[in-house]
Every structure is written in structure tokens, then in C-alpha cells.
Amino acid sequence: MRWLCDYSCRDDYTLLAKDTSAWAGLFYFASRRGIGASYQSVVTWPDGNGTLVRHFAKGAKIETGVVVTKVDPDGTLVAIGKDGPFGVKAQHVVLAVPGFVADRLVPDRPRTALDYGAWAVANLHLHARPSERMGAPTAWDSVIRNSPSLGYVSATHQRGRDHGPTVWTWFYPFTGPGDVARKQVIGASYEDWAEVVLRDLEVAHPNLRSLVDRIEVAFWGHGMIRPKPGALFDPNRIARLQPRGKIHFAHTDLSGVALFEEAFDHGLRAAREITVT
Structure with missing residues (x-):
């Protein structure tokens, strides 16, 4: 049992069971199969999620080779491209990046311990x-x-x-x-x-x-x-979900666990925030 718990926490959280939030440890097993649910077919590709990225990118205008250095609540972005720095004024910004990156781009958002x-x-x-x-x-x-x-x-x-x-x-x-x-x-x-x-x-x-x-x-x-003890119930984690002016946040980090389903849910939440404003 100890081996299975350690393996499960290493797999989903990069932690041993003893270092994992008790809630996250229970969540790993309790969320696997609900009443009346059936197992789905495995979805995997040699290039991982790259297959999904290419699918969603079809028909979209994507600017590559650009680094964003700052995002202001009024929708102003400062970026550096191949021709030098430039600015963009957006109606809405969805910041779908890890928490430690978002904290650099939006310095005044609520902080929490990120591991x-x-x-x-x-x-x-x-x-x-x-x-x-x-x-x-x-x-x-x-x-x-x-x-x-x-x-x-x-x-x-x-x-x-x-x-x-x-x-x-x-x-x-x-x-x-x-x-x-x-x-x-x-x-x-x-x-x-x-x-x-x-x-x-x-x-x-x-x-x-x-x-x-x-x-x-x-x-x-x-x-x-990594969901260490106490991290999931930090009030600042909830506060970090809230928009900052025209900035909307979407990333699995906002749930405190690294799961595809959480990333998907936060993306939908950010989209709903935009449609109701």
C-alpha cells in the first residue's frame, strides 16, 4: 500500500505520499471513477499534446518568436519581438502561463507559496x-x-x-x-x-x-x-483566480495541482468571464 501511494503521488504530484496534501492524496483515488462512469479509451500520441496544439492552432493567427515582459490591468502588453520591443492594447488578455511566470508579468497580484x-x-x-x-x-x-x-x-x-x-x-x-x-x-x-x-x-x-x-x-x-500540505486551502490561491482589470488567468497552477482537466476548466472559466463582461 505504501508503495502504491508513493507511486501515485510521484506520478501526479512529483511528491512522496508523506509530503503530499492529504486532500490531494485522497483526490488522486477518489476522482478516478465515479458512480455510473465508465473508463474512456486511452488518448495518446508520439508527440504528446503537440497533436492537440496543432489541431487548435488551425486557422488561428499565432505570433511566434515574441516574449511578453509585462501585462497591465488596462490590457496593455509590453513585448519583445525579432524587430525589438513593442506594445499591444487588448480588449481582454487571457494569461495562460504557470503561476511563477504570471507573477513576473503581473507583479501586484496576490502571492502564495509556489513549489x-x-x-x-x-x-x-x-x-x-x-x-x-x-x-x-x-x-x-x-x-x-x-x-x-x-x-x-x-x-x-x-x-x-x-x-x-x-x-x-x-x-x-x-x-x-x-x-x-x-x-x-x-x-x-x-x-x-x-x-x-x-x-x-x-x-x-x-x-x-x-x-x-x-x-x-x-x-x-x-x-x-506540487500540492504540499496546506497549499490547496491557502486563501490567496482562491484570490489568484480573480481577474485583474482586463487580465483573466487560466492555468492548472490555479488549482494547485497539475492536471489536464484543471487546465481545461480554467480555460473555460476565463472564457466565460470575458463573455459576461
């Missing part, structure tokens, strides 16, 4: 799949017992192919202090982490190394907000 966990994520491109023990087919999500990683998912699982080339995505959460983890990430080389990935997965797949064409490793120093 972020770091992650290492690797994509392994395999030209063939390892033989499965006991003849079991490759699962979508595979966990290695007692490993510091979370295991891996088969990013091509939804395509319905059990053989041939595939992409595995491997996850490693740093459950300790975020500032220490970020220093560890900066100090390690690509070769170091590629070896960590292979050694971890070779516990379950001894012949894996010979099947890997390449490994892509990414580090997320502020991978997700």
Missing part, C-alpha cells in the same frame, strides 16, 4: 520491440517495481500495432526539493541521462539497448506545481 517539481523525460525510438515475458503484449503504461522512475508509456499504443517500430516515453520525477533537483538537471550531461534511462529499462527488458535507434532527453525544471 514546483522537476522532471526528466526521455523518448526512446525503437526499430523493434523487445520480446515480452510470459507472452504478454506491450501495455500502454508499464511500471517497474521499486524503480525511481515512473516507467514508460508506449506513445504509439493507440495506433493498434503490437509489433514493429515504436516510441517509448520514460518519466523520472524529482521528488526532493525543487531547487536541488534543478541544479542536478543542469549539472548532468545528455550521455549521463541516456545511460540512466537505459539501465532503468533494462531491468525489465535486458535486450533493449540493441533495439534503440536514438534517445531524446528533455528536462523540465519547473515541471508541475
Whole structure:
């Protein structure tokens, strides 16, 4: 039971169970399946949410290569583009960025303690799949017992192919202090982490190394907000939801947990705020 609770909290919160808000720990299990609900099909792609981003971006005008440095409640934005600094006056601004970024852009909003966990994520491109023990087919999500990683998912699982080339995505959460983890990430080389990935997965797949064409490793120093005890019931967390003039906030950080569903809900809330003003 302890192992399962620790794994669950590492998976969703980048924390061990002992460091997790009791409410968040119960929420992990209580929200999995409601009365009368049925499990949905797995939705996954080799490039993760990039598939969704491209879909929503179709037909939209998107300005890339721009860094916003300040947002005022009157809708004025200060930004820097390839031709230098410029300003924009907007009717409404939806600020869908992590809390620590929003605090830099809007300095006078209510503050709360923000704690972020770091992650290492690797994509392994395999030209063939390892033989499965006991003849079991490759699962979508595979966990290695007692490993510091979370295991891996088969990013091509939804395509319905059990053989041939595939992409595995491997996850490693740093459950300790975020500032220490970020220093560890900066100090390690690509070769170091590629070896960590292979050694971890070779516990379950001894012949894996010979099947890997390449490994892509990414580090997320502020991978997700972490619900430590007391964080979810901080009055300032609720206050941070409120618009600041023409600025509307939308991000999963506002819930104190890093979940796709929370991000989606805050996006809808921000849109409703705009439609009623």
C-alpha cells in the first residue's frame, strides 16, 4: 500500500505520499471513477499534446518568436519581438502561463507559496520491440517495481500495432526539493541521462539497448506545481483566480495541482468571464 501511494503521488504530484496534501492524496483515488462512469479509451500520441496544439492552432493567427515582459490591468502588453520591443492594447488578455511566470508579468497580484517539481523525460525510438515475458503484449503504461522512475508509456499504443517500430516515453520525477533537483538537471550531461534511462529499462527488458535507434532527453525544471500540505486551502490561491482589470488567468497552477482537466476548466472559466463582461 505504501508503495502504491508513493507511486501515485510521484506520478501526479512529483511528491512522496508523506509530503503530499492529504486532500490531494485522497483526490488522486477518489476522482478516478465515479458512480455510473465508465473508463474512456486511452488518448495518446508520439508527440504528446503537440497533436492537440496543432489541431487548435488551425486557422488561428499565432505570433511566434515574441516574449511578453509585462501585462497591465488596462490590457496593455509590453513585448519583445525579432524587430525589438513593442506594445499591444487588448480588449481582454487571457494569461495562460504557470503561476511563477504570471507573477513576473503581473507583479501586484496576490502571492502564495509556489513549489514546483522537476522532471526528466526521455523518448526512446525503437526499430523493434523487445520480446515480452510470459507472452504478454506491450501495455500502454508499464511500471517497474521499486524503480525511481515512473516507467514508460508506449506513445504509439493507440495506433493498434503490437509489433514493429515504436516510441517509448520514460518519466523520472524529482521528488526532493525543487531547487536541488534543478541544479542536478543542469549539472548532468545528455550521455549521463541516456545511460540512466537505459539501465532503468533494462531491468525489465535486458535486450533493449540493441533495439534503440536514438534517445531524446528533455528536462523540465519547473515541471508541475506540487500540492504540499496546506497549499490547496491557502486563501490567496482562491484570490489568484480573480481577474485583474482586463487580465483573466487560466492555468492548472490555479488549482494547485497539475492536471489536464484543471487546465481545461480554467480555460473555460476565463472564457466565460470575458463573455459576461
